[in-house]
Amino acid sequence: MGGARQADATPHASALIEGLRDIGYSLETAISDIIDNSVTARARRIQLITETYSDEPYIAIIDDGVGMTEDELVAAMRPGSQNPLAPRDKPDLGRFGLGLKSASFSQCRRLTVVSKKGGQACAAIWDLDDVAKQNQWSVQLPDHVAGIPAVDHLGATGTLVLWQKLDRLTGGVSYNAAKRAEIINQRIAETERHLRLVFHRFMEETKPLQILLNGRKVLPLDPFARRNSATIMDPEERLALLGGDVEIQSFTLPHHKQISKMDWEDIAGPEGHLKSQGFYLYRGKRLIVYGTWFGLCRQSELTKLSRVRIDIPNSMDADWKIDVKKSSAQLPPIVRDRLKKVIERIQAGSKRTYNKRGAKLVDQERLPMWNRIQADGQIRYRPNIEHPTFVSFAESLTPELQRGFFNCIALVGASLPIETVHADMAGTAEQIVPDFVDEDALAQAVHATLSVLLGAGKGIKEIMSLMKDVDPFRSAWEDTQRIIDATVETEEKQCSPC
């Protein structure tokens, strides 16, 4: 330092600690960060308790991990308690030595930690109102832990993290108790889904981690639906890098017809399948980022069912720029190139399956109502005027009326609301269904189709299997079948005397 002068630049406690509040945590990322500490402390049971109706609402997270001595607790309360560059044990989910404090202050003004280890209980409190008043980096160490909310849930060893003065959960607005409870409970419900996803690997282990929300068990949510036999799993790839091994595995979720509606909705989540496709990045088995292609491609309808698991160890934090909240990451260049290839493969694969489905709909043999015409780089859908229903009806008309009839059909085809369909397909494709046809219209189509196909010498079984695959018959198959049965029966009756 030579002869340079130095001056004291200790940060103002109140300013810095208030600043810690605003690094961008949400309730779910904040709670996840507290749970990370519990997992690192080898907890097997974590209770989340929310008292929302009382005048002094609180959120408590209690684990049965190894706990802390008073010295360890005081160190833990220090913002920046661990150097982010120091190597961490493999199962350690921490990063900057900030999480406990910054996650808590993002949601509350009063953080109490009670810990039990070796038969001793200790407690420490950061209260931002006191820090503001005294402008000092000093935590309170209460003499007794009795009477601290939720402390009775602590077992022989473990840690309680208690948030009081929940000023952030209601967005700074002071509501009456009922309204406030409603808002907080809603946010907690959203958090539950986040926890189901973020910690699903731990909850699926043979000796599973248990998370209880107000006494109710939180169930794991596997974003790859691996238990469904219709899920397609590609082989796992391993990328050996300087900082550790990266594992990559692609999954194709079952088509919505191969999965129960409940499971389909569950893995779609509030954002829907389109927004949930993409990479699922895990750090030490803990989900960090999901539902993004990291800017390598767009979330398209074509790849809607593709999800790719990426596993990284905690030794690669700097390479992946894992942030304090553990909710964002960036791709190291070498991984980027590899993932581009993964995406190309997925895109090629899904194009194939989709085209197969598309082709089936408009296949010639199957008497489509619509033809798909691909020419000059454009695709058009045009009503098939050779469809037996159209042909047989047209035959009953005078030439004049026939022209009018075919004009009407051509107009319907030309005014297909392509943009609306496109927008709907991009959003909620599975909700688009063929319109209902009434019995009379269906019967007309069945009769016309039957007579053409019978005339072509096809057997009734073959006809049924042909019709079963095309609309409007496919969507109204029971009615169609009934009409076919009735028609065939009357024809047989008429024929039998001959």
Ligand SMILES: Nc1ncnc2c1ncn2[C@@H]1O[C@H](COP(=O)(O)OP(=O)(O)O)[C@@H](O)[C@H]1O
């Ligand atoms: N639930 C807990 N059980 C045991 N020790 C804990 C718990 N929560 C926090 N700690 C201790 O406090 C330290 C600081 O935690 P935190 O601020 O989240 O930073 P980090 O997780 O990055 O180390 C941890 O490294 C750990 O030693």
Ligand SMILES: [Mg+2]
């Ligand atoms: Mg932590």
